[in-house]
Amino acid sequence: MGRLTTHILDTAAGLPGKDIRIELYTISGTARRLLRETRSNDDGRCDSPLLEGEAFQTGIYELVFHAGDYFAARGTPLPEPRFVDQVVLRFGIADTDSHYHVPLLVSPWSYSTYRGS
Template identity: 40%
Template sequence: MGLRGDFSRLESGQTIALQSFSVNANGRTDEPLLMGGSYRVGDYELLLHIDDYFRMKGARLPSPAFLSKVPIRVRITSADERLHLPVQFGPWSYTYYRGS
């Protein structure tokens, strides 16, 4: 099992949980997190369980870990566009960008 995370929609100051997910051996989710009618304009958050991932891999981390649960917030401005969000991370840093 790979990195675990939670995916939510942000509406009117509320966080609405949509699903939890795990990343597969290819570094992707098995299915898109949004598709069909659920793919709509709005604000979303991925909460990545970075500390759990490295503990599962047997990495030696400080206690508490430097990075624990990392939130990434994105805004979808058009339901006609598709969003791919590559994320790279280590025990001390992370980066992400809008892919094609």
């Protein structure tokens, strides 16, 4: 059975991105609906999959990572407005039997992602 997971790495500090607010939305046309809100743990992961079981459906989703708040809480000097604030990743789930792992590598100046395993 498929599932959706994530992992956040603070590439500026070389540490897991802990206690970062994460929102998961489903997208249908122009409508956006919040499915879940959580925070990353000390390892930069969530304590359970973001989606699994019957909730894990094909479709378009968004993960919103509140990275700017994380860097501000760490005391990182940031410009106003922040260069990287909320990181929004929109992606599709096509196979409900697969594991979709969406990691975020982030700094105050850049971010990247990929489909992991």
